[in-house]
Amino acid sequence: MKKTKLAIIYDFDKTLSPLDMQEFHLYKELGYENPSELWSDSAKFSKKYKMDKILSYMYIIKQKHPNLSKEVLIKEGKYIKLFKGVKEWFKRINEYGMANDVEVEHYIISSGLKSMIEGTEIADEFKYIYACEYAFDKNDIWPSRVVNYTSKTQCIFRINKGILDWMNDDDLNKSTPDEEKRIPYSNMIYIGDGFTDVPCMKIVTQFGGSSIAVYSDEKSKTELAKPLFNKKRATFFARADYSEGSKIDKIVKNIIDKINTNNRLESFK
Numbered sequence: 001m002k003k004t005k006l007a008i009i010y011d012f013d014k015t016l017s018p019l020d021m022q023e024f025h026l027y028k029e030l031g032y033e034n035p036s037e038l039w040s041d042s043a044k045f046s047k048k049y050k051m052d053k054i055l056s057y058m059y060i061i062k063q064k065h066p067n068l069s070k071e072v073l074i075k076e077g078k079y080i081k082l083f084k085g086v087k088e089w090f091k092r093i094n095e096y097g098m099a100n101d102v103e104v105e106h107y108i109i110s111s112g113l114k115s116m117i118e119g120t121e122i123a124d125e126f127k128y129i130y131a132c133e134y135a136f137d138k139n140d141i142w143p144s145r146v147v148n149y150t151s152k153t154q155c156i157f158r159i160n161k162g163i164l165d166w167m168n169d170d171d172l173n174k175s176t177p178d179e180e181k182r183i184p185y186s187n188m189i190y191i192g193d194g195f196t197d198v199p200c201m202k203i204v205t206q207f208g209g210s211s212i213a214v215y216s217d218e219k220s221k222t223e224l225a226k227p228l229f230n231k232k233r234a235t236f237f238a239r240a241d242y243s244e245g246s247k248i249d250k251i252v253k254n255i256i257d258k259i260n261t262n263n264r265l266e267s268f269k
Contacts, residue, residue: 008105
């Protein structure tokens with residue numbers, strides 16, 4: 001039987017990692033004593049200039065870091081810590097998928113910085129990383145790509161059609177028959193932690209896929225994850241523990257089983 005593709009799509013901050021990526025070490029390089037000062041400055045700047053919040057934090061990093069470069073951001077990624085079980089998660093899920101005729105691909109869609117994610121120990125696990133980027137010119141630094149909660153949905157469409165390259169808008173916008181789309185929405189799992197993930201969760205679930213709201217503690221469970229589930233924005237909710245035998249591990253493996261069963265049933269038609 002031909003293997004079916006499954007896309008597991010992750011937010012990054014507070015989904016695979018317990019903090020926003022800038023809160024591990026980068027804020028110190030910007031001259032702040034604690035991360036809250038960075039976010040406070042960003043919020044004020046955004047309000048003053050009516051600027052997108054993501055552009056605002058990118059501007060402040062650009063202005064305050066004395067030696068900002070792609071290489072610096074990649075090194076900052078080395079400071080990022082991950083939730084329990086994340087490092088072992090990908091190999092285990094890939095192997096489980098292959099044993100059940102399902103080829104698993106992993107993607108990131110994040111409002112964080114791509115170069116920092118590329119500096120983490122799990123960077124090579126992803127087929128594609130969609131996140132914010134800078135253009136580094138010898139005379140200036142400028143945002144080249146911004147991913148906010150609405151532009152995240154474009155990335156879902158790209159994964160669906162297999163048009164992963166940011167620069168290829170022509171093919172993305174062409175009408176494509178469902179049977180020619182690389183990964184159907186029904187074969188997608190979106191994993192995120194909060195309300196900024198809702199547009200992606202909604203797209204995936206309304207077309208037959210699954211979404212999982214993750215939480216790190218009782219507060220985030222009560223205030224974010226469970227409300228997303230109760231309002232049917234998320235299909236499931238689970239603690240951000242990616243260890244073998246955890247709730248999220250069981251959910252994803254059961255989805256793989258379901259896809260495999262559906263494929264077998266289709267073979268009888």
